[in-house]
Amino acid sequence: xxxxxxxxxxxxxxxxxxxxxxxxxxxxxxxxxxxxxxxxxxxxxxxxxxxxxxxxxxxxxxxxxxxxxxxxxxxxxxxxxxxxxxxxxxxxxxxxxxxxxxxxxxxxxxxxxxxxxxxxxxxxxxxxxxxxxxxxxxxxxxxxxxxxxxxxxxxxxxxxxxxxxxxxxxxxxxxxxxxxxxxxxxxxxxxxxxxxxxxxxxxxxxxxxxxxxxxxxx
Numbered sequence: 001x002x003x004x005x006x007x008x009x010x011x012x013x014x015x016x017x018x019x020x021x022x023x024x025x026x027x028x029x030x031x032x033x034x035x036x037x038x039x040x041x042x043x044x045x046x047x048x049x050x051x052x053x054x055x056x057x058x059x060x061x062x063x064x065x066x067x068x069x070x071x072x073x074x075x076x077x078x079x080x081x082x083x084x085x086x087x088x089x090x091x092x093x094x095x096x097x098x099x100x101x102x103x104x105x106x107x108x109x110x111x112x113x114x115x116x117x118x119x120x121x122x123x124x125x126x127x128x129x130x131x132x133x134x135x136x137x138x139x140x141x142x143x144x145x146x147x148x149x150x151x152x153x154x155x156x157x158x159x160x161x162x163x164x165x166x167x168x169x170x171x172x173x174x175x176x177x178x179x180x181x182x183x184x185x186x187x188x189x190x191x192x193x194x195x196x197x198x199x200x201x202x203x204x205x206x207x208x209x210x211x212x213x214x215x216x217x218x
Contacts, residue, residue, distance in 0.1 A: 002131055007066055014052045016042040022063045026108040030060050030120070057120070064113065064124045067106040068132055074099045085143040086152025089165065090204050092140075094197045096169025101193065107173045114174070137162060153208050161208070168200055 008015040020041035024033045035056055039046050053059035075095050079088060100107050113121045125133050140162050147153040172187065179187045187193065 002129075005065060005069060005128070005131065007070075013042070013044050013048050017044060017049055017052060017059070018063065018066070021059050022067075022105060022109075025060055025063055026105045026112070029112050029116075030056070061120060061124050061127070064109065064121060065128055065132070067103070067109055068124065068128065071096075071099055071103060071106055072132075072136065074102070084147070084150075084152060086147035086150070086209065089140065089143055089147060089153065089161075090208060091201070092165050093168035093204060094201055096166070097172055097193075097197060097200075100170065100173055101188070110170070111173055140165075151210065154210055156208075165204075168204065 008018055010016070010019060017038060021033070021038045024037050024041060028037075033056070035046050035049055038056075038059070039049060049056070049059065053062060075092075078095050078099075083091075110121075129135070130138070141158050144153065144158050144161060148155045172193075176187045185192050187196065
């Protein structure tokens with residue numbers, strides 16, 4: 001990680017400010033959260049927020065960036081070293097779904113940010129450079145080309161394949177409230193969550209993985 005994106009010590013004043021802001025931004029949003037809210041929760045004075053982060057907006061950008069990096073790290077830790085390029089991409093959505101399910105604060109932050117036009121998220125992605133989503137996209141595209149070359153996946157336009165995988169992976173973040181209204185069960189309930197993972201995996205493989213041709217009989 002770039003040195004300026006290292007997570008602060010959680011017991012330090014800077015770490016307490018970061019942790020308090022993270023929770024407040026997720027629950028109330030950027031605009032509704034005040035510097036006073038953050039300082040009271042972190043038990044610091046407002047001067048410390050400006051000293052460490054310069055402004056509320058810069059603190060918000062820092063929180064968004066750290067959430068992105070944490071989610072990426074957790075997804076990466078799930079991948080076995082011998083996983084093929086094709087299998088890595090096919091299982092990406094269900095990996096994302098599991099990790100996002102384990103990070104409800106990130107899910108709330110992302111939902112709020114996207115609904116607000118993702119203006120701050122665009123800046124954070126640019127600031128993270130190759131350590132963030134831009135680097136992951138380039139890596140995913142390289143993996144996809146390799147998987148196609150080896151006959152592991154269908155040859156389709158890369159950009160749309162990556163979009164498809166990410167839309168599925170983050171479906172729970174944006175659509176679960178709607179699914180609760182139109183469905184007959186809570187999509188976050190463990191039994192139904194696991195069933196969705198299984199069905200999504202089946203559908204992804206059906207769309208992206210070529211059928212194996214039977215070996216000719218001798």
